[in-house]
Amino acid sequence: MKTAIYRLEHFSASHRLHNPRWDDKKNKEVFGKCNNPNYHGHNYELEVCVIGDCDEDTGYVIDTKILSTIIKDEVLDKLDHNNLNLDVEEFKNLNPTTENVARVIYEILRKKIDTNLELKIKLYETRKNYVEYPIY
């Protein structure tokens, strides 16, 4: 039987939703206040789920100390207290929607976590809006 272990983390970041292929009017129509040229911020809640077999010797799917270090070094140090559009390479040409931020986080972590382990991300942009990735 597989077991899921979860790590909750938090980061704050600013962003602006904008499509450079559209004019200002269309951007404003589609993204509304989220298109504010002066940006706005969110307190993101990140849930990282790792699924796998428990190791017979440790009883761990993954050591949460190791998992938390990976998340800090690879994700939080990159995103926390930054402007996603301006400061984060991955969003130079990618709209920083919750969907896209969740996918970027997944791709970063996927490279760092044993391929025998399944990885899932849940990202809350607000208390009311969140994304799960991937969904099979």
Ligand SMILES: Nc1nc2c(c(=O)[nH]1)N=C([C@H](O)[C@H](O)COP(=O)(O)OP(=O)(O)OP(=O)(O)O)CN2
């Ligand atoms: N599918 C998506 N829709 C929206 C996203 C997104 O990432 N994916 N993002 C936004 C904006 O970032 C916006 O800032 C969301 O904030 P807000 O409207 O304040 O959030 P709430 O829904 O929690 O607040 P309400 O007061 O209930 O509107 C918009 N859409």
Ligand SMILES: [Zn+2]
């Ligand atoms: Zn926003």
